[in-house]
Amino acid sequence: MNYLSTRGTAPELTFGEAMMTGLARDGGLYLPASIPVMTPEEIAALAGLGYEDVAFRVMRPFIGDTFTDDEFRGLIARAYQGFNHAARAPLKQLAANHFLLELFHGPTLAFKDFAMQLIGQMMQAALAKSGNRITIVGATSGDTGSAAIEAFRGLSNVDVFILFPHGRVSEVQRRQMTTPAESNVHALALDGDFDDCQARLKDMFNHFEFRDTVGLAGVNSINWARVLAQVVYYFTSAVALGAPHRKVSFTVPTGNFGDIFAGWIARAMGLPIDQLVIATNQNDILDRALRSGDYATDGVRRSISPSMDIQVSSNFERALFEVLGRDGAAVASLMDDLKTTGSFRIPQGALETLRATFASGRCSEDETLATIQRTLAQSGELICPHSAVAVHVAESHLGATPMITLATAHPAKFPDAVERATGIRPALPPRMADLFDREERVTRVPNDLAALETLILERTGRA
Numbered sequence: 001m002n003y004l005s006t007r008g009t010a011p012e013l014t015f016g017e018a019m020m021t022g023l024a025r026d027g028g029l030y031l032p033a034s035i036p037v038m039t040p041e042e043i044a045a046l047a048g049l050g051y052e053d054v055a056f057r058v059m060r061p062f063i064g065d066t067f068t069d070d071e072f073r074g075l076i077a078r079a080y081q082g083f084n085h086a087a088r089a090p091l092k093q094l095a096a097n098h099f100l101l102e103l104f105h106g107p108t109l110a111f112k113d114f115a116m117q118l119i120g121q122m123m124q125a126a127l128a129k130s131g132n133r134i135t136i137v138g139a140t141s142g143d144t145g146s147a148a149i150e151a152f153r154g155l156s157n158v159d160v161f162i163l164f165p166h167g168r169v170s171e172v173q174r175r176q177m178t179t180p181a182e183s184n185v186h187a188l189a190l191d192g193d194f195d196d197c198q199a200r201l202k203d204m205f206n207h208f209e210f211r212d213t214v215g216l217a218g219v220n221s222i223n224w225a226r227v228l229a230q231v232v233y234y235f236t237s238a239v240a241l242g243a244p245h246r247k248v249s250f251t252v253p254t255g256n257f258g259d260i261f262a263g264w265i266a267r268a269m270g271l272p273i274d275q276l277v278i279a280t281n282q283n284d285i286l287d288r289a290l291r292s293g294d295y296a297t298d299g300v301r302r303s304i305s306p307s308m309d310i311q312v313s314s315n316f317e318r319a320l321f322e323v324l325g326r327d328g329a330a331v332a333s334l335m336d337d338l339k340t341t342g343s344f345r346i347p348q349g350a351l352e353t354l355r356a357t358f359a360s361g362r363c364s365e366d367e368t369l370a371t372i373q374r375t376l377a378q379s380g381e382l383i384c385p386h387s388a389v390a391v392h393v394a395e396s397h398l399g400a401t402p403m404i405t406l407a408t409a410h411p412a413k414f415p416d417a418v419e420r421a422t423g424i425r426p427a428l429p430p431r432m433a434d435l436f437d438r439e440e441r442v443t444r445v446p447n448d449l450a451a452l453e454t455l456i457l458e459r460t461g462r463a
């Protein structure tokens, strides 16, 4: 299985190479050269298996010879052993045909742990074989950062730098990133928004001298392995509700488009998914783009679902590549337009395919609060604001097919919004109970590539 870039000119790589490379050298994102398909019989055989066994069967065809079967099974087992729920991703019923997929039982209380814990294991195994030392730089609107730090803290051959937008993440999220004491962890509060953080990260990847000097690696959903690991819970949840004999739909709270793109991959692999619904907060660029055909940034707005305060949705590039018939030059041209003008027009044929592939909706701030309150009253579930955005949008897409809405973070990560909606301040799990007493360590940084690179070179002893 080889991987190719969405911009068409970077060299093809193996799974292991793509995982360690991050952004392709032509600025694109890696995707498998072809998507392996599972037969209905193979999907039916997943019923009754544990999460780890499903993970092995779903991901194995993508891995090639990067790991042996035994190695890969061991990595998966270690990745999920720290999860706080036997099912890993349990399903709860909200209403007759509406289910909530709880993805927040990992160590940092967000869905990012599903992929990050596995990437942590896979990268460590790859580094043990190569003997290399790497510098991970991540951009976060709150959850990727803490998940990455948790997965890589304390490792002697990895430095982790996390760029988060200063003042735009919740206090719990910030403290998760700033309180780890390990010297290989560097929390950087950037003067800007998430789009700035992600843009500087991509700039670093596109600056080859810097990239090669520090051994830059990425653990954002730039990295294909992140997307792949997120495909698994589409299978476990769909099969639990009767797939492949019954179709299911999914609604996904969406920002950087990685999670819903994992759903697209699951469908391409043969999982019978009816609707794939993109749910956005007031940063509704994806909803507007599908309606109008214009992907037009209009400035990131702060919301009570801050992890989704994103306008430049990185993985939309992967979807564009697919609906443009895998034409890398066409993707590169649209991405150039986005960089220079802040917008691009989706070609008509591609737009029609996108509309046939995804539904979408947006949720205002008031609707988010009302949904948290209503969901508690109607089903007893306390949900985070991101999950509430998705529940609200899902409710207008309910039909005969069971709808699975992804609950992407624990409500205790966003206690202010949850308390505002319900009067209840959700408590952190006991292992994190002293989070507010721990000492913070953070560096305020400008939105400036040269300054960031200098800091990273100094901190990694390469200045």
Ligand SMILES: Cc1ncc(COP(=O)(O)O)c(C=O)c1O
Pocket: 110, 111, 142, 143, 144, 221, 253, 254, 255, 256, 257, 258, 259, 260, 307, 308, 386, 387, 408, 409
């Ligand atoms: C809690 C939460 N929900 C939803 C999202 C959106 O997911 P994606 O960026 O994969 O679209 C994020 C951030 O990515 C998140 O942290």
Ligand SMILES: N[C@@H](CCOP(=O)(O)O)C(=O)O
Pocket: 139, 140, 141, 142, 143, 144, 145, 219, 220, 221, 222, 255, 256, 258, 307, 308, 314
């Ligand atoms: N919401 C994310 C943004 C980064 O997304 P990623 O999936 O590309 O890592 C966050 O919490 O950081």
